[in-house]
Each structure stands twice: as C-alpha cells, then as structure tokens.
Amino acid sequence: MSQAQFPEESDGQGGSFERQEDAFRSTEVHPEPGRYHLYICKACPWAHRTWIVLREMGLEPVIGVSFADPIRDEKGWAFREGKGHGKDDAEGFSYLAEAYKASDPNFSGRVTVPVLWDKKEKRIVNNSEDDICRLLAKDFRDLASSPVDLFPEDLDKEQAALSQTIYEKINNGVYRAGFATQQDAYEEAFESLFQALGTVEEILSEGGPYLFRDRLVETDWRLFCTLVRFDAVYHGHFKCNRRKISEYPYLQMHLEQLYHRPGIAETVDFTQIKNHYYRTHNEINPTGIVPLGPELIWAQ
Numbered sequence: 001m002s003q004a005q006f007p008e009e010s011d012g013q014g015g016s017f018e019r020q021e022d023a024f025r026s027t028e029v030h031p032e033p034g035r036y037h038l039y040i041c042k043a044c045p046w047a048h049r050t051w052i053v054l055r056e057m058g059l060e061p062v063i064g065v066s067f068a069d070p071i072r073d074e075k076g077w078a079f080r081e082g083k084g085h086g087k088d089d090a091e092g093f094s095y096l097a098e099a100y101k102a103s104d105p106n107f108s109g110r111v112t113v114p115v116l117w118d119k120k121e122k123r124i125v126n127n128s129e130d131d132i133c134r135l136l137a138k139d140f141r142d143l144a145s146s147p148v149d150l151f152p153e154d155l156d157k158e159q160a161a162l163s164q165t166i167y168e169k170i171n172n173g174v175y176r177a178g179f180a181t182q183q184d185a186y187e188e189a190f191e192s193l194f195q196a197l198g199t200v201e202e203i204l205s206e207g208g209p210y211l212f213r214d215r216l217v218e219t220d221w222r223l224f225c226t227l228v229r230f231d232a233v234y235h236g237h238f239k240c241n242r243r244k245i246s247e248y249p250y251l252q253m254h255l256e257q258l259y260h261r262p263g264i265a266e267t268v269d270f271t272q273i274k275n276h277y278y279r280t281h282n283e284i285n286p287t288g289i290v291p292l293g294p295e296l297i298w299a300q
C-alpha cells in the first residue's frame with residue numbers, strides 16, 4: 001500500500017522527483033454564486049494558496065469549500081468528519097477520486113487537491129492551483145466583496161518571472177529535495193532552494209514589505225504557503241536544513257506579516273500540516289512519528 005504522495009513513476013531520471021502534469025486545465029467558467037466549489041486539504045500548500053485567494057477576494061459566499069482529511073489512505077483524499085475537516089456538502093463525495101472519475105471515467109493519474117468543481121455540469125473545471133488562483137482573482141472579481149488586485153497588469157511580466165522561480169526552486173524545490181531518491185538529485189534541489197531563498201531575502205531587504213514593495217500580490221501568497229510550512233516540516237522531513245526561515249530576517253518578517261493579516265492565521269493548521277506530511281509520506285517517514293517541535297513563537 002502506498003500512501004505516499006508520489007509513487008515510483010514520479011521518480012524521474014537520476015533519482016529526481018518529477019511532478020505529474022495537471023489533467024484538468026479548462027479556464028472557461030460562468031461566474032455565478034453557488035455554482036462552483038473548491039475541494040482542498042488544509043495541509044497542502046498548493047491548495048492552501050487557492051483558499052487564501054478565495055478569502056482575500058471575499059469570495060467565500062460565492063464559492064463553497066470542502067476540506068479533506070489530511071491523512072490519506074490507499075483510497076486517497078477522503079471527506080470524513082474530524083477536527084478541521086469534514087463531509088462534502090456540495091456533492092456528497094466520500095472520496096475526491098469520485099470527482100475525478102465523474103469528470104473523466106478513464107482518469108488514471110493521481111488524485112490531487114486543489115480542485116475547482118462545477119456543480120451544474122458535474123465536472124472538474126481545473127485542478128491546477130495556478131489556474132484556479134487566476135480564475136478566482138480575475139474571472140470572479142465582479143462577485144468579490146473585496147476585489148483586491150492580486151495580478152496587477154503593470155507587474156505582469158515581472159510577477160510571472162518571479163512566480164516561476166519561486167515555483168520551481170522554492171514551492172516545488174522543497175519537494176524535489178524531500179522526494180529525491182539519490183544523493184546528487186537531493187543536493188541539486190537543496191542548493192537551488194537555498195540559492196533562491198537567498199535571492200528572495202535580498203529582494204525583500206532592498207524594499208519590502210512585500211515582494212513588489214507595498215503591493216501584495218499572488219506571488220507573495222505563493223511564497224507564504226511554503227514559508228509557513230518550512231520550519232515545521234520541510235526543514236526536518238524534507239531535509240531542507242541549511243537554515244530555518246527564522247534565520248532569514250526578511251523572509252521571517254514577510255512570513256509574519258502575511259500570517260498576521262486578518263483571517264490568515266485561521267487558514268494555517270499546523271496540526272494538520274504536520275500530521276499530513278509525517279503520517280502520509282511513509283516512504284520517507286516509515287514510523288509515522290510526528291515530531292512535537294519546533295516551537296513557533298510567532299504563530300502563538
């Protein structure tokens with residue numbers, strides 16, 4: 001039984017981890033209240049970002065959210081009662097796999113969160129967090145009660161370039177380090193991760209508080225979703241242990257500033273995050289023991 005996120009087929013050349021392509025990438029939506037639904041797990045950094053965008057835009061009355069159990073068994077993401085997760089009130093799915101099968105009966109890939117679901121057509125619209133964030137921020141903007149501009153047009157190119165670097169080297173970089181199965185692949189991911197963290201530290205030190213000075217954009221949230229998990233999980237579990245985020249003054253300041261924005265701390269569930277990583281990735285933590293530390297004073 002493999003509960004771990006990535007089976008053998010994601011073990012690419014030379015022991016490096018390769019992420020599967022997202023299967024559902026439609027960007028055709030018909031924004032109306034109550035028609036679309038978001039399936040996430042609070043532990044997942046990719047899903048976390050879509051939920052934050054939803055909340056920052058004030059779209060919660062428009063798009064419902066179901067929260068999967070952070071502990072996956074061989075049947076994958078499940079909707080069952082528990083602390084901070086629960087049943088799926090939108091479609092009554094017990095497993096997210098049902099949404100994938102309903103959308104494509106031949107789907108044979110891995111069932112991942114986040115998912116944007118169309119309740120009217122009974123199908124997945126999109127399962128790429130990048131697309132979902134853009135759809136929420138742009139296409140649903142007219143329905144938003146706080147229509148912040150997370151993708152300002154005048155920053156378009158610069159933002160896309162920085163997002164790409166953060167995605168490759170930081171968001172996915174921690175996974176590439178953690179899921180590497182050969183020393184060289186791990187070291188390559190580790191070096192590129194810490195080089196990128198150094199670059200972002202420098203950007204912030206030259207003019208924060210955000211990545212584009214006083215403009216809080218989606219790229220900041222993308223960074224946040226990895227930074228907030230870093231000291232608690234990636235530093236130990238994924239062996240990303242050259243430095244902790246708390247040892248980078250500007251990254252730590254960025255992290256705390258975003259964490260303490262109204263409504264954000266309640267999207268961060270450290271118990272779920274730690275349980276998910278340490279108890280679901282059984283290849284890299286076979287005992288399933290969840291560490292008690294570290295103490296994160298800034299999050300108390």
Ligand SMILES: N[C@@H](CCC(=O)N[C@@H](CS)C(=O)NCC(=O)O)C(=O)O
Nearest residue numbers: 005044046110111112113127128129
């Ligand atoms: N859609 C994402 C991936 C999302 C993802 O990897 N989600 C993880 C949780 S953090 C997942 O659902 N994994 C389930 C699995 O691999 O079985 C991407 O563009 O890379």
